Amino acid sequence: MEIAMTLQSTSFGRLRPAVSRRFVIGGLAAAGGAAVLAGVSNMPPADYDTALAEQLRPFATEPYLREMVRAATLAANSHNTQPWRYRIATGRIDIVPDFSRRTPIVDPDDHHLFASLGAATENLVIAALHYGQATDVVAPTSVDGEIAVHLTGTTSNDAPLFDAITERQSSRSTYDGSAIANETLRDLVAIAGTDSVEAIMVTDTPQREEIIDLVLASNRAQLDDGAFRSELKSWLRFNPNVAARMKDGLLSAASGNPSLPEWLGPLMYDLTVKADGDNDKVAAQMRSSSALVVFSATTDDPAGWVAAGRSYERFALAATRAGLQHAFVNQAVEVAAQRAQLQSTLGLGTRRADMIIRIGRGPTLPRSLRRPVDDVLIS
Numbered sequence: 001m002e003i004a005m006t007l008q009s010t011s012f013g014r015l016r017p018a019v020s021r022r023f024v025i026g027g028l029a030a031a032g033g034a035a036v037l038a039g040v041s042n043m044p045p046a047d048y049d050t051a052l053a054e055q056l057r058p059f060a061t062e063p064y065l066r067e068m069v070r071a072a073t074l075a076a077n078s079h080n081t082q083p084w085r086y087r088i089a090t091g092r093i094d095i096v097p098d099f100s101r102r103t104p105i106v107d108p109d110d111h112h113l114f115a116s117l118g119a120a121t122e123n124l125v126i127a128a129l130h131y132g133q134a135t136d137v138v139a140p141t142s143v144d145g146e147i148a149v150h151l152t153g154t155t156s157n158d159a160p161l162f163d164a165i166t167e168r169q170s171s172r173s174t175y176d177g178s179a180i181a182n183e184t185l186r187d188l189v190a191i192a193g194t195d196s197v198e199a200i201m202v203t204d205t206p207q208r209e210e211i212i213d214l215v216l217a218s219n220r221a222q223l224d225d226g227a228f229r230s231e232l233k234s235w236l237r238f239n240p241n242v243a244a245r246m247k248d249g250l251l252s253a254a255s256g257n258p259s260l261p262e263w264l265g266p267l268m269y270d271l272t273v274k275a276d277g278d279n280d281k282v283a284a285q286m287r288s289s290s291a292l293v294v295f296s297a298t299t300d301d302p303a304g305w306v307a308a309g310r311s312y313e314r315f316a317l318a319a320t321r322a323g324l325q326h327a328f329v330n331q332a333v334e335v336a337a338q339r340a341q342l343q344s345t346l347g348l349g350t351r352r353a354d355m356i357i358r359i360g361r362g363p364t365l366p367r368s369l370r371r372p373v374d375d376v377l378i379s
């Protein structure tokens with residue numbers, strides 16, 4: 001049974017004003033109160049609130065190249081592995097894949113890894129604009145390639161999406177199902193679309209139901225796969241203290257799940273997360289959303305994956321600015337059989353369906369943490 005309680009303590013006290021302080025915690029966590037929320041560990045308790053405040057502190061005028069890198073690190077990225085390093089060079093910043101942070105089971109061809117680098121690239125480009133710097137992005141040409149963001153000269157610092165960089169989050173909550181104005185949907189599609197990426201908006205109920213069926217079939221396949229579960233568990237951070245220590249991975253509370261002691265989390269995951277129950281949750285969340293959006297690049301290669309990631313991030317920032325929430329439901333692009341069916345349903349031909357998100361209005365959840373700039377800079 002789940003118990004809803006209002007958190008007054010500091011654990012998640014530093015939520016933004018728009019954030020509901022109601023946080024559903026499992027009966028087990030409720031039984032132990034703050035001690036259980038804080039987790040049981042021999043390590044000194046790390047401070048989630050301090051780490052988050054540092055991560056989201058207002059952007060300074062200088063040193064602006066480092067601040068641009070901090071903006072890049074706030075991008076969405078698969079499993080929050082943060083598979084990136086950054087090299088500040090003369091006249092450019094390189095975004096370098098960190099293959100030690102691959103997720104080979106869910107992402108065997110590094111598609112999501114490069115899409116994550118693409119999302120970071122978009123934040124970097126927008127931050128450069130904020131600091132009055134025009135950019136030229138050179139995409140990777142191979143699966144071990146880097147992205148070079150050349151700073152090509154000064155320009156007017158007109159970056160309307162910049163403020164949304166610290167606000168954007170994956171909100172894996174249930175939304176209110178309300179409709180979004182067609183004009184807003186059209187604007188979002190236009191801002192995300194390029195010559196090389198299409199953002200496909202799905203508001204039609206029968207087509208949405210087809211996509212939900214594909215997501216549920218792939219979610220079942222993944223949750224029935226021991227290797228998938230093990231890889232996912234290795235990136236789950238079951239309480240805020242562990243998250244604050246690691247500054248990566250998927251914080252339980254960021255998915256609306258209970259916080260648990262480090263030793264208990266994996267056990268409870270195995271005991272409680274099963275395909276039937278999870279599918280009910282995913283279906284309800286998808287049906288509570290106002291629309292689904294599928295991103296599809298013209299090429300199925302690292303350059304295309306980066307372009308798709310950039311397109312998603314731009315969409316997400318614009319949606320955030322418009323007061324909308326979003327979350328990924330990528331299961332159907334991660335399992336090959338369902339991805340092929342999805343591509344056929346959407347009439348994509350040979351084009352790859354790169355990512356799926358749902359959008360709508362709903363509560364935000366506690367934020368996931370990032371490693372600081374010093375940890376990701378190549379000196």
Ligand SMILES: Cc1cc2nc3c(=O)[nH]c(=O)nc-3n(C[C@H](O)[C@H](O)[C@H](O)COP(=O)(O)O)c2cc1C
Nearest residue numbers: 076077078079080112115116169170328330331368
């Ligand atoms: C390529 C890519 C794939 C992702 N796939 C999923 C997914 O299938 N399910 C999900 O809940 N989140 C997914 N995410 C979102 C990440 O988990 C999220 O960005 C990360 O945990 C950081 O959290 P934030 O977006 O709130 O900053 C994906 C993100 C990217 C860039």
